[in-house]
Amino acid sequence: MNKKLIVLIGAIIIIAIVGILIFVFVGNNNENDNETNNNMNHENINSANNNDNSDNTEESNILVLYFSMSGNTEAVANIIHNEVGGNIIKLETKEEYPKDYDELLDYAQEEQRDHARPELATTIDNIDNYDIIFLGYPIWWTDMPMPIYTFLDEYDLSGKTIAPFITHGGSGLSGTPATIREEEPNATVTEGLAIYGSRAQNSRDQIIDWLNNIEM
């Protein structure tokens, strides 16, 4: 009886030790897997930021910053980003704009009349790191949407190059590069790019011509 008890206790101890060893081993392997995944994600992000036509040494100096409600300007921003690399950020406001088009028209017009500066939800922590800012927006009432004014008010872009790109329904640039020059007198503002909203998805050739023109 005693012997049986000793054998039973011995078996329990051995099972417990084996269990602990399996737990420790599998746990470590999972951690390694997570680390590998993290590294892979990092690599993916890096390669997503890579572009085909540059040496990439200056890619962190480039920011593609855009505001877009219905996605046209976003489509152009993505094409530009693919071509020039760097970082891409969508400018968002704390208060959402109306989803209904007619309401949006009225809302935006009122903001413009009031010279509103809608609060931004987006913050750009490291603006000093960027030398070149591609700044994109839709034309609203033949002007820039007011959140772009908020951005230009909040950030000092002295010494930087700003390359404006817009989408529109017929008004073109509407003189907005000149307005940016007034708002940021110590920045260099390049010739702007105007794309019809309906052509945004198919604007790569026009974008490449513009990038060549402005030597980017």
Ligand SMILES: Cc1cc2nc3c(=O)[nH]c(=O)nc-3n(C[C@H](O)[C@H](O)[C@H](O)COP(=O)(O)O)c2cc1C
């Ligand atoms: C509030 C508002 C005002 C607009 N005003 C103009 C305008 O004055 N001239 C113009 O050509 N297009 C105007 N549009 C059309 C937009 O510029 C065009 O649809 C643009 O591609 C939308 O870009 P998004 O999809 O990035 O928001 C206006 C659109 C909205 C919503």
